Amino acid sequence: AQSVSQHNHHVILSEAASLELGCNYSYGGTVNLFWYVQYPGQHLQLLLKYFSGDPLVKGIKGFEAEFIKSKFSFNLRKPSVQWSDTAEYFCATWMDSSYKLIFGSGTRLLVRP
């Protein structure tokens, strides 16, 4: 079965610093990968997704992620974070081919002004 793992549980950055959050997936056939963000007190929002094609995916709010098949990775990046990026970030994938979305453990990002 497909799964994703996030090794950074807590990340603290200063504003304008660059961000990279790790996400590794287990190979299980067709790869479908997502990044979601949960701002404090708000519901989950989709940042970006990868199904096929260009491995560099651009999402909302200046985020991007690169699918690297050889490394089984789909890391989330942003060149310059803002205080408003403080949130929890979840990597997700399909469970098997069942269209059920399963999530990594999440990474809490705190951006200091």
Add this chain to the structure above:
Amino acid sequence: SAVISQKPSRDICQRGTSLTIQCQVDSQVTMMFWYRQQPGQSLTLIATANQGSEATYESGFVIDKFPISRPNLTFSTLTVSNMSPEDSSIYLCSVEEVGQNNYGYTFGSGTRLTVV
């Protein structure tokens, strides 16, 4: 994208009681899912709500504890039965959206449940 209305947004319940959470979508969707997010943790899939048939539960979740209804393509309920403090979590409804140029999942705002 679909708009999900989830009710109640929060509740405080006595142990041993049950709470039913409603999820209303503004368009017809095939796949609806229920998740649990325990304090400080990630989302765990409880079950897939199937229209016109019994829900499909994930390992560790059973129908007696989390009965689910899905009477049509826009509505579902999740009941948390015989609650204990360990059931204190955020419960979220999610739908799969399949469009001509877009595919993804939309989540409701969640129901924050505290069991005392």
